[in-house]
Amino acid sequence: MTAAPMLAPVRPAQSRRTGPLGSLYAGNSRAVIGRGLLATRSTSWLIVLSGFFEPIFYLLSLGIGLGAIVGAVTTSTGQSVPYAAYIAPALLAVSAMNGAIFDSTWNVFFKMQYAKLYEGMLATSLGPLDVALGEIFLALLRGGVYAAGFLIVMQVLGLNLAWTAILALPAVLLIAFGFASLGMAITSYLKSFQQMDWITFVMLPMFLFSATFYPLSVYPQAIRVVIEILPLWHGVELVRGLTTGALSLPMLGHVLYFVVMIVVGLTFTTRRLRALFLN
Amino acid sequence: MPSSVITASRLTKKYKEFAAVDGISFEVAPGESFGLLGPNGAGKSTTMRMVGAVSTRTSGELSILGLDPNEHGPEVRSQLGVVPQQDNLDMELRVRDNLIVYGRYFGMSRALCGEKADALLEFAQLSDRAKSKVDDLSGGMKRRLTIARSLMNDPRILLLDEPTTGLDPQARHILWDRLFRLKEQGTTLVLTTHYMDEAEQLCDRLVVVDKGAIMAEGSPAALIRQYSTREVVEVRFGSDRNADVAHEIDGIGDRVEVLPDRILVYTDDGDAVLAEISRRGLEPITSLVRRSSLEDVFLRLTGRSLIE
Numbered sequence: 115m116t117a118a119p120m121l122a123p124v125r126p127a128q129s130r131r132t133g134p135l136g137s138l139y140a141g142n143s144r145a146v147i148g149r150g151l152l153a154t155r156s157t158s159w160l161i162v163l164s165g166f167f168e169p170i171f172y173l174l175s176l177g178i179g180l181g182a183i184v185g186a187v188t189t190s191t192g193q194s195v196p197y198a199a200y201i202a203p204a205l206l207a208v209s210a211m212n213g214a215i216f217d218s219t220w221n222v223f224f225k226m227q228y229a230k231l232y233e234g235m236l237a238t239s240l241g242p243l244d245v246a247l248g249e250i251f252l253a254l255l256r257g258g259v260y261a262a263g264f265l266i267v268m269q270v271l272g273l274n275l276a277w278t279a280i281l282a283l284p285a286v287l288l289i290a291f292g293f294a295s296l297g298m299a300i301t302s303y304l305k306s307f308q309q310m311d312w313i314t315f316v317m318l319p320m321f322l323f324s325a326t327f328y329p330l331s332v333y334p335q336a337i338r339v340v341i342e343i344l345p346l347w348h349g350v351e352l353v354r355g356l357t358t359g360a361l362s363l364p365m366l367g368h369v370l371y372f373v374v375m376i377v378v379g380l381t382f383t384t385r386r387l388r389a390l391f392l393n
Numbered sequence: 394m395p396s397s398v399i400t401a402s403r404l405t406k407k408y409k410e411f412a413a414v415d416g417i418s419f420e421v422a423p424g425e426s427f428g429l430l431g432p433n434g435a436g437k438s439t440t441m442r443m444v445g446a447v448s449t450r451t452s453g454e455l456s457i458l459g460l461d462p463n464e465h466g467p468e469v470r471s472q473l474g475v476v477p478q479q480d481n482l483d484m485e486l487r488v489r490d491n492l493i494v495y496g497r498y499f500g501m502s503r504a505l506c507g508e509k510a511d512a513l514l515e516f517a518q519l520s521d522r523a524k525s526k527v528d529d530l531s532g533g534m535k536r537r538l539t540i541a542r543s544l545m546n547d548p549r550i551l552l553l554d555e556p557t558t559g560l561d562p563q564a565r566h567i568l569w570d571r572l573f574r575l576k577e578q579g580t581t582l583v584l585t586t587h588y589m590d591e592a593e594q595l596c597d598r599l600v601v602v603d604k605g606a607i608m609a610e611g612s613p614a615a616l617i618r619q620y621s622t623r624e625v626v627e628v629r630f631g632s633d634r635n636a637d638v639a640h641e642i643d644g645i646g647d648r649v650e651v652l653p654d655r656i657l658v659y660t661d662d663g664d665a666v667l668a669e670i671s672r673r674g675l676e677p678i679t680s681l682v683r684r685s686s687l688e689d690v691f692l693r694l695t696g697r698s699l700i701e
Contacts, residue, residue: 137464137465137466137467140467140500142497142498142500145494145497145498145500146498148494148497149483149486149494149497149498152486152490152494153483153485153486156485156486157485229481229483229484229485230479230481231481231483233477233481234477234481234482234483234495235498236447237445237447237470237473237475237477238470238471238495238498238499238546239467239468239470239471239498239499239500239546240467240498241466241467391447392446392447392448392449392466393448393449
């Protein structure tokens, strides 16, 4: 005979939040984060590591190899820096983007469509904003870990030209936050794996053309405008300013760009999760 | 203590023009075991989702534990246990972690979660599988784990959407036993099913739902008394002959129902009906006298079987 499961009339702490967030947020994202950390035990560390090494391979092949031929490059602020030091911050921004996007798109898509994870979560006292914030934080964490590792590699290779390089870490977290929230928002609207390919379709050219490997000045004005609208360029410029020490006022604009991206992403994600699971 | 834990009045859910739930009203008393019985697509799951505060109603009134789920979603959900139709266990977590993490979603402390998880694993007869992967569990075990999970927050109401669909008979009986224990402890159960035996086993009171509306309401026994006879005679003459023979059977018993595969004769005395059938020189391939069930009630009310 088994014991009765009711141990004591315990009532869990209840959210009595009111106002517009009352039905959206229970202030318990940490439960979602805790779940994610526990679940990483079952993920393949090979995949995680590959995301870390990808930008390092680029840095070694292009920065060191190609850099020997290219020599020095002039940044958007007019500073002349070695080629490897020019592309390294860009690759740092890219690694943050990749980590955040991988977690917030493929992983989220799977959890939403197949594992029915969010359906289960939203049947509890969690609100959609708890889920969105928790999942985005996890994506951000992965982006942050990649970035910290890459920054160390840069330091070892002597590619951090100023003390402000340390600020690249929070900057990269901001960038990752932006990509993760927008990525999750977009993913929540997608219905099939085919549509997921669109994300790759946008990310690859963005990676190649966002002043990653050469200054934006090589482009005609029209293309330049397109690049400047897309998010990665803002990330690249922000991080490059910090690691090369060429601080400028437009960097505040880049920060603002990501703040807006975060707000827009979170708004749409929350709204969409609510529509999908709490309609 | 309110007199009812769930009050629905003219509850309606429309998807565009289609009314999945069309103005149903019911009440559930504390400690009661209440069933929604109906075929697939009758609106049972939609009703459950509204009661579970994960779907907002189009119109009508709904009160769960005195709260409007549209306004107080998280608070209502914190007092409910939900067993969805399809298991949505966390496949990336092991069995015990599934329970602990779920408790954390309700804001419970780690210590409390661990304590509850162990007690519930025992209740669900899964203690020896605590460290297993969810994928390695059988269908019945997954279902029991889902039920254990739904009890993590000590719910005042347990919502079960087709709890035993797809399980083999043995697994169903184990599950029924567990649910019956919960009922004995005073947990309010609300369940949907399209299995008659399940409804008869577990429900104090039920509503028969079809096309989003309530067709009848009462205890299983009362429904059978009201809509059926004490016994039913099932005779089969072969698919092509049933309809022809039906004329000759006419007049025997209280009522005759001709189905494609068999003829049902409703009566209070099954043996007498069988005797009369053979006196008329009809020789069924198979014959069976059984007690009336909720299936007969449903057939009477809607003119078709529950599982199509």
